[in-house]
Structures are given as C-alpha cells and as structure tokens.
Amino acid sequence: xxxxxxxGANATTDEDxxxxxxxxxxxxxxxxxxxxxxxxxxxxxxxxxxxxxxAHSEIVGMxxxxxxxxxxxxxxxxxxxxxxxxxxxxxxxxxxxAAETLGVSRDEMTEELLSGKxxxxxxxxxxxxxxxxxxxxxxxxxxxxxxxxxxxCRCSFGPYARAMIRxxxxxxxxxxxxxxxxxxxxxxxxxxxxxxQDALNRWWWPSLMMFGPSDSASEHSDQNMKWxxxxxxxxxxxxxxxxxxxxxxxxxxxxxxDPDLKWNEKTGDYEFGEINWDEFWRVxxxxxxxxxERIAAxxxxxxxxxxxxxxAMAHAQKRQARRDAASVAAE
Amino acid sequence: MNAELPLWxxxxxxxxxxxxxxxxxxxxxxxxxxxxxxxxxxxxxxxxVSIWVVPSAAMTASDPSxxxxxxxxxxxxxxxxxxxxxxxEEVGNM
Numbered sequence: 001x002x003x004x005x006x007x008g009a010n011a012t013t014d015e016d017x018x019x020x021x022x023x024x025x026x027x028x029x030x031x032x033x034x035x036x037x038x039x040x041x042x043x044x045x046x047x048x049x050x051x052x053x054x055a056h057s058e059i060v061g062m063x064x065x066x067x068x069x070x071x072x073x074x075x076x077x078x079x080x081x082x083x084x085x086x087x088x089x090x091x092x093x094x095x096x097x098a099a100e101t102l103g104v105s106r107d108e109m110t111e112e113l114l115s116g117k118x119x120x121x122x123x124x125x126x127x128x129x130x131x132x133x134x135x136x137x138x139x140x141x142x143x144x145x146x147x148x149x150x151x152x153c154r155c156s157f158g159p160y161a162r163a164m165i166r167x168x169x170x171x172x173x174x175x176x177x178x179x180x181x182x183x184x185x186x187x188x189x190x191x192x193x194x195x196x197q198d199a200l201n202r203w204w205w206p207s208l209m210m211f212g213p214s215d216s217a218s219e220h221s222d223q224n225m226k227w228x229x230x231x232x233x234x235x236x237x238x239x240x241x242x243x244x245x246x247x248x249x250x251x252x253x254x255x256x257x258d259p260d261l262k263w264n265e266k267t268g269d270y271e272f273g274e275i276n277w278d279e280f281w282r283v284x285x286x287x288x289x290x291x292x293e294r295i296a297a298x299x300x301x302x303x304x305x306x307x308x309x310x311x312a313m314a315h316a317q318k319r320q321a322r323r324d325a326a327s328v329a330a331e
Numbered sequence: 332m333n334a335e336l337p338l339w340x341x342x343x344x345x346x347x348x349x350x351x352x353x354x355x356x357x358x359x360x361x362x363x364x365x366x367x368x369x370x371x372x373x374x375x376x377x378x379x380v381s382i383w384v385v386p387s388a389a390m391t392a393s394d395p396s397x398x399x400x401x402x403x404x405x406x407x408x409x410x411x412x413x414x415x416x417x418x419x420e421e422v423g424n425m
Contacts, residue, residue, distance in 0.1 A: 032348040034381070080410045087411075143425075162350055175425050176416035183418075248422050 125288030138178015
C-alpha cells in the first residue's frame with residue numbers, strides 16, 4: 001500500500017571514487033542494478049531499509065482495515081475489503097522477497113519490526129473509528145501510495161521496480177473502492193455525509209505526511225535521487241497528490257480540512273497549509289495513538305503462529321525421512 | 332549405458348530490467364556446463380542479457396488436473412478489478 005520518504009537512513013559509503021563513478025555511470029545510463037551486481041554498500045543498505053519499511057507498512061497496514069471486516073455494511077463491501085486486505089498481505093510478501101535478494105533474511109526483517117527497530121508508515125498508527133474511515137483510507141492513503149509507487153516502478157534496483165509494477169497494477173482497485181465508499185456516504189443522509197466529512201478531516205493531514213519529511217529536512221534525498229532509488233522529491237509527490245485529490249473531494253461535496261488551501265492560477269498548483277511536523281515525528285517515533293497496539297498485534301500474530309511454523313517444518317522433515325526410507329528400500 | 336546427464340531448466344532475462352523468463356532446458360553435467368550450454372543453445376541471436384539454470388529435479392509444478400480448482404474461483408471475484416467500481420468520468424483517472 002505504501003512507502004514513506006525514507007526515515008533516517010544512513011547512505012554513507014567508503015568505496016573508492018572509480019568504483020562509485022562506474023556505478024553512477026550505469027545508473028545514469030538507466031541500467032537496472034540486479035542482486036548479483038557490484039553495488040556501493042550505501043546503496044544496498046538504503047534499499048534494504050526502504051524496501052523493508054515498505055514491506056512492514058503493507059503488513060501493518062492490514063490491521064486498521066481488518067478492524068472493520070466483521071462490521072462492513074454489506075456483503076459487497078465486505079468481499080471488497082477482504083480482497084483488498086489480502087492484496088496488502090501479498091504486497092508485503094513481494095517486497096520482503098525483493099529485499100531478500102539483497103542478502104537480508106525475512107526473519108531478520110520481522111525481528112526488526114517486532115523490536116521496534118524498523119519503521120513503517122506513520123499513517124497506520126491512526127485508529128479506524130468509523131466505517132467511513134475505510135473509504136478515506138482507500139481514497140487518500142492508497143491514493144498517496146499510488147502517487148509514491150508509480151515512480152518506484154522505475155527505481156534503479158530491478159527486483160524492487162518489478163515488485164512495484166505488480167503492486168501498482170493491483171492498487172487501482174483499492175483507491176476506487178475507497179472513493180466509491182466516500183461517494184456513496186456523501187450522497188446519503190446528512191448523517192452519512194457527516195461521517196464521510198469527519199473521516200476526511202481526520203485522514204487528510206496524516207495522508208499528506210505519508211510523503212515523508214519536507215525536502216529541506218530530508219538528509220539523504222539528494223543521494224537517493226542521484227542513485228535513482230527515487231525519481232521525485234517528497235514535496236513534489238505531495239504536491240501532485242494534493243492537485244489530484246482536491247477536485248475529487250469537491251466533486252462529492254466534501255471539504256478538505258485546510259483553511260489555507262487555495263488554487264494558484266499561475267503555478268497550476270493548489271497551495272496548502274503547514275503540515276504539523278511535530279506530530280509526524282512523534283508518530284514515526286512511536287508516539288502515535290496506535291503504535292503500541294499495532295506492534296503488539298504483530299507480535300501476537302508472530303508468537304501465536306510459532307507452533308504452526310514448527311509443525312509444518314516437523315511434518316516436512318517426517319515426509320522427507322519417509323521418502324528417504326522408501327528409496328533405500330527400493331534399491 | 333552411463334547415467335544420463337542431468338536436466339536443467341533455463342531462464343533468460345531478455346532485456347535490462349525485465350525478469351528472467353523460462354526459455355527451455357538443457358542436459359549438462361553440472362551448473363557451469365549447464366550455463367555454457369544454455370548460452371549456446373538459447374542466446375545465439377541476442378535473446379538475453381542474463382541466464383539462470385536450475386536443476387529440473389528441483390522444480391515443483393502444480394498438478395494440471397487441479398487447474399480448475401486452483402484458478403477458476405478468481406473468475407467470480409470480479410470485485411478484485413478496478414472496473415467493478417463506478418467512478419464518475421469527471422473525477423479522472425483513479
């Protein structure tokens with residue numbers, strides 16, 4: 001579902017200049033870097049971290065939506081929500097697999113998530129209080145994710161780019177089902193419309209924060225752009241998202257909760273108010289309303305699943321032993 | 332007759348940035364020979380920029396007779412497709 005501007009990655013490298021220049025020449029020629037290629041340690045480390053954060057976000061992102069499966073208002077909505085959450089799980093798996101090509105193991109990444117060492121998108125640390133939140137998440141959160149992920153389809157690292165192509169193809173339904181929910185509520189009774197507006201009010205600013213810190217505050221932005229890990233700055237992507245989304249809200253009669261929002265004829269952009277970066281950093285660093293609950297839920301899932309993983313391995317070993325015995329007997 | 336040379340499945344990356352795709356198979360005594368053979372058999376006309384070989388014995392395939400039960404159910408899950416949701420044209424691409 002989501003990738004945030006990279007939070008706190010250290011992209012320093014010690015390789016000699018000739019090596020780095022050769023690598024940069026490959027990047028500049030739009031060659032994809034593949035797992036077996038020589039690459040600067042900083043490039044590898046940045047990608048492990050970014051793809052890992054992205055994967056964790058997909059998995060943790062299943063939780064706020066899972067909260068509403070049993071209370072979806074119709075079978076149609078319930079089937080769609082289940083399918084969407086199943087997709088998010090799949091997206092997490094594509095991404096973990098892409099990260100594993102860089103030499104990090106799945107268990108290491110899981111361990112980092114559960115210990116709180118690895119970050120994930122701040123957006124999933126907000127609660128889903130009403131059914132309208134499911135609409136707002138699909139429309140805004142998945143909309144922001146798509147804005148982020150489309151340029152990642154051209155990321156210089158091959159396995160990540162290919163995983164993103166697959167993810168983007170599946171993501172469109174997520175945003176449309178969310179917008180459809182919002183549209184239906186907005187056209188409903190005054191109470192239903194109020195529900196939609198309230199969800200928009202709560203999700204708008206956190207959605208803008210999904211693009212990560214402002215370029216001026218993002219330390220490693222330049223290097224990541226140079227390596228073509230990212231193609232646009234956080235602020236550019238955020239502006240594109242605002243431009244695309246404001247008319248969508250107006251179309252269904254909802255109002256963005258930003259008194260400073262206004263169309264600028266000259267630039268062709270919507271100007272918007274100041275983001276509360278204190279809130280952003282607080283939530284990223286664990287102080288959001290749902291941080292503890294999200295990690296606790298993941299930890300419980302991991303621990304409760306331990307016996308299943310062990311049993312599956314024991315069963316596989318038993319079958320292998322049986323096959324070995326049969327082939328010995330046949331000789 | 333001596334033991335037959337093992338079989339290897341050959342995967343080729345056609346161009347920069349694309350995933351490896353199954354091209355066919357070769358017989359070879361070991362992985363190095365398999366790569367050589369795959370190069371000679373499958374990439375004589377610029378078909379690729381990278382080769383993978385995998386022992387055929389290491390591959391597991393789905394059972395063809397279970398095709399319907401494996402893949403048929405997705406046909407009824409039309410809500411997994413973007414076109415299932417009606418979005419007014421004025422809203423633009425989504």
